Amino acid sequence: MIPVISRRHLLSYRTLLFLFVVIILSGCSSTKTVPEGDALFAGYDIKVKNEEDSSNRELGTDLDGPVRPKPNASILGLKPKLWIYNAFYTEKEKGLKHWIQTKLGEPPVLLSEVDTSSINDIMRNQLLNKGYFNNSVESTTTIEKKKANIEWTTSVSEPYRIRKVEYTLNDSLPVHQAIRATSSESLLIPGEPYDLSTMTAERVRIDGELKEKGYYYFSPENLIFSVDTTAGNRQADVLLRVKRDAPSQALQPYTLDDIYIFANYFLGDSLSTSDTIDVRGYHYVPNEDYVKAKHLLRGVFLRQDSLYTRSDQLLTVNRLMGLPAYKFVNVQFEDDTASNNQLDAFIYLTPAMKKSLRAEARMVSKTNGFAGPGITASFRNRNTFRGSEQLNVELTGSFENQIGGNRTSGEDTNSETDTNNNGLTSYELGVQTTLTFPRIMSPFHLPNLRTEFVPKTRIGLGFNFLNRVQYFQMNSFNATYAYNWRPKKTLTFDVTPINLQYVQLANTTPEFDALLADRPYLQRSFENQFIIGSIYQATFSTQVYEDHTHQFYNSTTLDLSGNVVNALYSLFGSEAPQEDYPRTLLGQRYSQYTRIDNDFRYYLNIGEESQIATRFIAGVGFPYGNSSVMPYVKQFAIGGPNSIRAFRARSIGPGSYDFYANQTDNNLSYFDQTGDIKLEANIEYRFPIVGFFKGALFVDAGNVWLIKDTYTETGEVEKPGGKFEFNNFTKELAVGTGFGLRVDVEFFVLRFDFGIPVQVPYLPEGQRNVLNDFKFGFSGENSMTLNIAIGYPF
Template sequence: MTSVLRYTLYVPIALFCCLLQACSSTKTVPDGDALFAGYSVKVDDKNDSSKRGKLLQTELSATVQPQPNASILGMRPKLWIYNAFYTEKEKGLKNWIQNKLGEPPVLLSEVDTSSINEVMHARLHNRGYYKNNVQSDTTIKKKMATIQWTATVTEPYRIRKIEYTLNDSLPVHAELRATQPNSVIKAGDPYDLEKMIAERARIDQVLKNRGYYYFSPDMLIFSADSTIGNRQVDVLLRLKQDIPIHALKPYKIDDIFINANFTLNDSLSVSDTLRFEAYNYIPNENYVRARHVVKGMFIMRDSLYSRRNHLLTVNRLSGLSAYKFVNLQYEQDTLRPQTLDAFIYMTPALKKSLRAEAQMVSKSNNLAGPGVTVSFRNRNAFKGSEMLTLDLTGRFENQVGGRRSTTEGESEEENPAGLNSYELGAQATLTFPRLVSPFNLPNLRSAFVPKTRISLGYNYLNRVQFFQMNSMNASYAYNWRPKQTVTHDLTPINLQYVRLGSQTEAFEELLRENTFLRRSFEEQFIIGSIYQFTYSMLSLERKKHQFFSQATLDVSGNTVNALQSLLGSDKRDDDAEPPVPARTIIGQPYSQYTRIDNDFRYYLNFSEKSQLATRLIAGVGFPYGNSTTLPYVKQFSIGGPNSIRAFRARSIGPGTYNVSNQAFAFFDQTGDIKLEANVEYRFPIFGFFRGALFLDAGNIWLLEETYTDTGELEKPKFEAGNLLQELAVGTGFGLRVDVEFFVIRFDFGIPVRVPYLPEGERNVLSDFKFGFTGENSMVLNIAIGYPF
């Protein structure tokens, strides 16, 4: 590291240390008291064969209240802010900063160790350690106190047997016995009160799905007999006495009323009822037709009440875009006492809405410009809760200034003309809350609404100095989720048509010089299918380990090519004399390829706001048959704010390929293969500010070498043995403003390894330049949302 860099870093570090010294952690601690700086909990389980020490340590640590001031790497930024801006005034800026961004010191006098000892003792008793000892030891040094709790446990009491003490007077007793084989309480396990509570909830859930609408977990009582000796316990389960008789009987569903246009001032009038199948539909079909609503119904007349079917119905109906609230209630039928009438109240959402969103984007590669999106939504387009979305977009980007290197020496020159483009687009999407198919598909028993999407769009792109491009797309897709963690998205019909308009001489010259780029723009008619499988645990709360995987299979041209082969059409052959051209549809060559990629992520959650996030992306595309290259829109690229953040978007690869005027190059680098890995540690700073440290690596490659028209090697192909040497590597740090409903992200990327430099010169960290100009400098990425 150069002396300039060291000096640049030492100055802020020195200033920061001075600030910390001025804002002593104990500045506002009263005399005779101390700052509660930290604690530890140790569980001595050497005489415990169950070896639950770590579990007990985590549980006992959660009983310590209050918690010490929040710290990061031993530092307490919120406490320092409180001390630095401390004031006794009740108003003013200092008071606002002190109380909103800061945090008062947590004092030792606020920690009641004797009460915490009793709580820990009770927790251990509930885990089967009837004989345990909890002690605390407090150490005070320079008005900073730490407390160590030590819990000593011996062999826990274990369950010898579990019995259900029931009689046969009511059917519920037979139902309870039937649940016993699946009990979470097993003979030989340590006694555990948490398991008893979980067992009561499990039994209640089973009975709720068998018609026992009025049953509840607190009607069950567990009693433990620990007098049998040898550290053993007999567990007995029984019903409480004096339980209302209606809670011990199963109920069936009788009449079902669906109010499909409910407001709070409505009164239910049976005279307005429309009978559809076995349902009473209220008031009429002027809003949503009954046949579309009943597809989300999983409760049926004369069936036993089921809590599972209840939740399934509510979730399914709540997923309809035409409604914002769904409520399902039951009342005991007056004529048939052991039946329930079901009442479903569905409150319509705002049917139509119009939204405009303006954006101003500024990038570290000197590209800047405004954008606007106008969206219209109709949440009930054809009285079937269909969502009709119309989006109109306009974007403009201009490179104001900027510098570019040339191969004619090491000089840099300004870009006097600027590089600008604008884009106009229109997209229409119609989403049906059901699977629309010529075949009779069964109704999926899922809490998530299956959907059918029909999309049609047009986009006009004007790269002022190069070309104009018109593109159209159309698709027909299905989306369904059999369970919370799994999503299937099948697009059997995917059409894309891209046509170049007028071209400048500069662009035509680029196509002549760049064989790979020229071929990429040749075949721009895509007719194929896409299947995407997603497994995600991100919606599951309170999970320490979370996984996400999204695999995509994209194919094009196979069906059309097979049909043309059956009809005797000649195959494309570039080596023939004369060459046989590519097969066409409506006079336009079409692409034939298979593209596979997977985005895998793993999240390790240390706390609610502290997380280690990792990602691995791997993908490959194979052109064949009617194509020699992947279409430009299907090729892989790398770099940018959501990729390798130390490099500008699409500026890396393929492999070691180097663009002489890379900072100015308009056509981004693309390839057939992609490999990318990211690691990011996210941590809280204070308030809604979050920090991050990250490391990114990856590159793209070609499957085949490309040559210029003169026979010179243009771009190398992928070689497995060179993979590690050709990875681009970047690191850096980030600041995020996270206000729950949106995140503004500032990531500062620092290049570590540059693959397009000569061997021996690719590790550039030692030449890092603090700032945003010149080679090996930082790259600032400004974006909305987290990168992954």
């Protein structure tokens, strides 16, 4: 009798065998290409003996820098890049093996490449710079089986501390008075340990303060520190002064005289200031044929007869660089020939290509799980009305199919219903026109914002045609008037005071009509209707600081519709709206609701390439007045490649509602599984594998709910279990986990995520945890879900 091994056991055996082989190969081959008489630099350790040090400073991190070269990259004790190098090693300088060896592999780091003597000296100097004037550094090398490990041992005692800081300055000179005025903000604090890097930063800080007071030619090199350590008891007196040979130009403040703006400058042009027009004290060269001066000067913060400041210079450069009409901006200063303490400013602006036409084929990947080929043709004019206004006209077309695997449930996945599960296809055609003004266009006079980012006014007009094959067609018209501004790097406001949208359902099929007839709630959400309101969004993000260990992102959106129109109806005495007799606009119902959602993210950067990314989304929509349900396009949904990846898009919710209990066409669930409330949480660990291949481990959880139950014509609850109950919602969370592979080539990320269901909310209580019944593969109940997408999920 031939023994039968289950698929699960077979998988376990294969996995263990694979891991065993990888470990054996990695261990045996790591020294394969190490020359005789040498050893692989396998690792190192730095020990700091600082029992007498009360500063509590972490020195190991600082001393790690001088160790060069670093050992080969390691993951869980394995060195995959070194293994690839050895496995595909060849002396040939071409061919596939050579390409894999050099591009994906990494040659062994040899002990002979590590100069311990020089590293010891650098470590001693770094300790001296930290105030440890009495220190020692030693290294010990251990070699075993051609693998070398080095241990550095450093001994330090109590560091020298700053006793006092003095400014040896001549008060008769204005620059000395200006330096002394900054002493209250000094980085050098009595009692703190001596640190050369802090003294260097102090020079930069003083230079920055002086640049804001007109000292254009001053530089940190004009300052010198003297340190006196003879006070005893490990104390140091710090003396600051200006170098005696500092140039006279650096010691006086400058004001601005003539300001020239070359608005149509190209490299190599012969410059002349004779053909100019004077506008509000500026010399505009040569004329206004390209960009009108009144619009350009909104981005110029240099003023004649004002004191030079670096902030005004940088603000001018950044604002002008933000204008679409220009691709290069350069600001230079020269001594005024008629005065020895004035500067002439020259602003050189190089135009960008005014008009462009672009066509591209692309792979469409949406948050709702649809993916497929698409094409986009766009026209762009970067200077439409000679005010750097940018006009974009974009034509799009796409053919899409919902991907991402099956809905995880207990039904027989070999049945006829499952064959429809991935058959939801659609095609989409659209045109969107956007005109962006690099300024705030308002009927009220508003001051020019002092921000390095150009404030914008955006006008949009568009049409979109969507055809969900075999179900319905939808026409959507939109018009918007919006403002966008960033008062600082981390904060962005986007306000759309006018947001108009008309949604029209057309050409429905009998199958879809039957679904709407059975579900009055869904039918009302699909009605032809106007969305007339405003959208307000505030976004805070510290991701602009790429070197930060902790990064935060938070975006809050408030979406309002129908309130102003409804107020006008009430003001003129119109009858109150009723469910069967709503108020209309041009013969069509208009929506009235308030929708608010918040997207919070936290990123913990571990090392250079690893990261823990977390996200929490909460949203709620309230229909009222002229609406009893939220418009379909404004309802919340969950699942899919950018959401809970163990479940197909819109295949769960609301709550514990089970759509499949009464339906045979699984695709119809896509339209019916939406809600008024959404909660979602994600955590993902991202790590490098080799080259541009990245990996991820993730856990997702969430669901959508209804604010209130809705009923059929017979009085039955339309979606049992769909209403949000505070005491019960945690039991109705869909939970999934999984792993991912990403191909990250900087400008493009192709993502493959394999979702594994953990908790299925629409199953009966007590049966929702399905992890123990997980089946490896993509078919059958409780199997994996494959998500293919472009870009990271969050």
